[in-house]
Amino acid sequence: MSYSDVPAKGPSGDIVGKPRRNATETRFYLTNEFGLIALIVIFALAFKFTTEGFFSAFNLFTLGRIAAVNIMIGLAMMVVVITGGLNLAVGAIGVCAAMTCGYLIEVVGLPWPLAILSAVALGALLGFINGWTSVRTGLHSFIITLATMSIFFGVMIFLTRAESYRALPPVFAAFGRLKLLGFFSPLLLVSLLAAL
Secondary structure, three states: OOHHHOOEEOOOOOEEOOOHHHHHHHHHHOOHHHHHHHHHHHHHHHHHHHOOOOOOHHHHHHHHHHHHHHHHHHHHHHHHHHOOOOOOOHHHHHHHHHHHHHHHHHHHOOOHHHHHHHHHHHHHHHHHHHHHHHHHHOOOHHHHHHHHHHHHHHHHHHHHOOOOOOOOOHHHHHHHHOOEOOOEOHHHHHHHHHHO
16 A cells, blocks of 8 residues: 555544545435435335325426425415525515515406516515515514515405415416426426525
8 A cells, every 4th residue: 555545644643635535425415305205215215105096297296386385385485585585475475475466467357477576566565565664673583574565465355355366377277287398397397496
């Protein structure tokens, strides 16, 4: 064995150099992310062998649609949680945006692409109100978003009289039912693109 093959030791006596790669890999296996991936794989295999049709095209499509909504909600929450806050108004803002989109299409008569952009702009404005109020008042975002959640929901119920908008263009339902490769929901694709 030559001198170059002997691993170098740092000031604390730890081996530095090539063996560090193994330490990094070991650290990855101990992370929450790897544990979550392992749990998903284990449960997927358990359901595959104990439940008939779990990996059927219909079930994968349905799971993808459900996951798409949860991914978008998770992304909205993630930004606030990373900064040490909490946003309880995510659902209320989503409802306001969806109802605004329906109103602009059904009542105002806007083309659906403009209605969607307007609804997203309203959601961004309501989020800005939450953030600005939290920063300016110094109150924790939990308190601010708890209050705005009630306000947003209340105003939306008052304006719409708790009635939903049903006369939406067929493109909305067609997009929700569309299957890519026979089992993949395009809603999941939208969520994954938003995540990227």
